[in-house]
Amino acid sequence: MSAQVLDALREAARAVGRAGEPQLAGLDETAAATRALALVAQAGLTAWTVPAKWGGAPTRGLAADDDVSCRALCALRGPLAYHSAMLDVMLVMQGLGSYSLARSGSEAARRELLPRVARGELVAAFGLTEPGAGSDLGLIATRAERVGGRWRISGHKTFISNAGVAGLYTLLARTCGEPGDGGKGSLTMFALRGDAAGLATRRFEVTSPHPIGDVLLERVEVGDESVLGEVGGGLDVALATLGRFRTSVAAAANGFARRALDESLRRLSTRAQFGKPLALNQGLAFDVAEMDTRLRAAELLVHEAAEAVDRGERAIEEVARAKLFSTENASYVCDRAVQHFGGQGVVRGNIVEQLWRDVRALRIYEGTSEVQKLILSRALFSRHGGS
Numbered sequence: 001m002s003a004q005v006l007d008a009l010r011e012a013a014r015a016v017g018r019a020g021e022p023q024l025a026g027l028d029e030t031a032a033a034t035r036a037l038a039l040v041a042q043a044g045l046t047a048w049t050v051p052a053k054w055g056g057a058p059t060r061g062l063a064a065d066d067d068v069s070c071r072a073l074c075a076l077r078g079p080l081a082y083h084s085a086m087l088d089v090m091l092v093m094q095g096l097g098s099y100s101l102a103r104s105g106s107e108a109a110r111r112e113l114l115p116r117v118a119r120g121e122l123v124a125a126f127g128l129t130e131p132g133a134g135s136d137l138g139l140i141a142t143r144a145e146r147v148g149g150r151w152r153i154s155g156h157k158t159f160i161s162n163a164g165v166a167g168l169y170t171l172l173a174r175t176c177g178e179p180g181d182g183g184k185g186s187l188t189m190f191a192l193r194g195d196a197a198g199l200a201t202r203r204f205e206v207t208s209p210h211p212i213g214d215v216l217l218e219r220v221e222v223g224d225e226s227v228l229g230e231v232g233g234g235l236d237v238a239l240a241t242l243g244r245f246r247t248s249v250a251a252a253a254n255g256f257a258r259r260a261l262d263e264s265l266r267r268l269s270t271r272a273q274f275g276k277p278l279a280l281n282q283g284l285a286f287d288v289a290e291m292d293t294r295l296r297a298a299e300l301l302v303h304e305a306a307e308a309v310d311r312g313e314r315a316i317e318e319v320a321r322a323k324l325f326s327t328e329n330a331s332y333v334c335d336r337a338v339q340h341f342g343g344q345g346v347v348r349g350n351i352v353e354q355l356w357r358d359v360r361a362l363r364i365y366e367g368t369s370e371v372q373k374l375i376l377s378r379a380l381f382s383r384h385g386g387s
């Protein structure tokens with residue numbers, strides 16, 4: 001994918017962000033989610049979350065031409081996050097929630113559903129987490145049982161972005177074995193309709209505006225066409241989805257941090273105390289130099305990881321480094337920005353207060369910072385020939 005295409009995507013996302021930020025202010029969460037999705041879809045951005053083959057935007061330079069471009073996702077998420085966490089989440093969930101279907105679904109289901117996801121008409125969600133299974137997916141207890149030639153699914157998913165808003169849920173359920181068995185060979189990915197009988201949702205609030213909640217499944221019946229990939233191969237499907245999207249979480253983190261840095265620069269240049277602008281205090285000026293340098297390092301890690309993913313590499317180390325460093329650094333940068341604003345920095349609704357809350361969850365979802373350290377340290381030791 002050429003640098004010009006990526007620049008054009010950044011510019012398109014910036015335009016949506018600039019227009020969307022004031023429009024979303026003051027809306028309640030569901031209205032904001034609906035409006036945000038409409039904005040990113042009308043601008044054609046959601047098309048980049050679905051492979052070209054299934055109604056998405058045409059991509060070039062990927063290892064597989066039927067894939068989603070990680071570089072494109074990163075190019076879009078940074079500028080969207082700069083303006084609005086809601087624009088960012090509503091864009092990316094279309095991809096995260098539908099990628100397992102794009103990768104492993106039946107021809108008929110892909111043809112029917114994915115073009116609608118690409119146009120933003122069908123909202124997607126991705127269901128891994130459960131009350132008892134977070135970082136350790138081998139603890140998944142949601143069961144899919146074979147009954148009369150169909151699958152009957154019962155269980156409880158939690159922290160599911162787009163719960164109650166989605167029309168398509170891709171989710172991981174246990175088709176054999178017991179929670180705690182590691183999940184290899186015993187979990188299967190399914191695609192469920194949002195209006196399936198037996199599927200209910202319960203919303204809750206998190207620190208930043210984000211449609212999220214529980215998905216309660218009680219004897220939801222589906223046929224074999226809802227199975228994504230091999231029965232028992234669900235963990236690989238889920239991990240491949242995370243592998244493609246995780247780098248874009250880092251890109252979003254950098255978008256929030258870039259905005260916080262710009263806000264700090266503005267504030268420190270325009271506010272005077274003790275007879276001079278705050279920026280003339282070396283301690284504060286050095287702060288922005290530190291924020292800028294760390295942010296640039298994070299952006300380069302994202303660049304390295306996204307290129308490797310688009311070349312078709314597993315890029316486990318690159319992706320883990322980018323996610324770990326960018327999300328942790330973004331919290332640092334947003335926190336410094338709050339400090340630069342003084343009391344105003346903690347007033348509810350102030351831009352830096354909002355960024356500080358927006359960025360926090362990114363160190364937790366799609367693999368916590370500790371999980372990234374586990375992945376990276378294991379890879380390092382195994383290359384070193386150690387444990």
Ligand SMILES: Cc1cc2nc3c(=O)[nH]c(=O)nc-3n(C[C@H](O)[C@H](O)[C@H](O)COP(=O)(O)OP(=O)(O)OC[C@H]3O[C@@H](n4cnc5c(N)ncnc54)[C@H](O)[C@@H]3O)c2cc1C
Nearest residue numbers: 126127128129134135159160161361364365366368370371
């Ligand atoms: C805003 C938001 C949106 C989300 N959206 C989705 C979604 O759409 N779909 C979905 O399926 N899930 C989603 N999640 C859930 C998210 O993926 C989980 O919260 C995450 O995987 C962590 O799981 P947990 O909360 O159960 O924490 P736990 O796994 O219980 O971990 C608790 C703490 O222990 C640490 N820890 C765990 N194991 C180890 C270890 N071996 N070594 C060192 N430290 C360890 C963790 O890093 C963490 O700090 C979302 C979460 C948030 C906050």
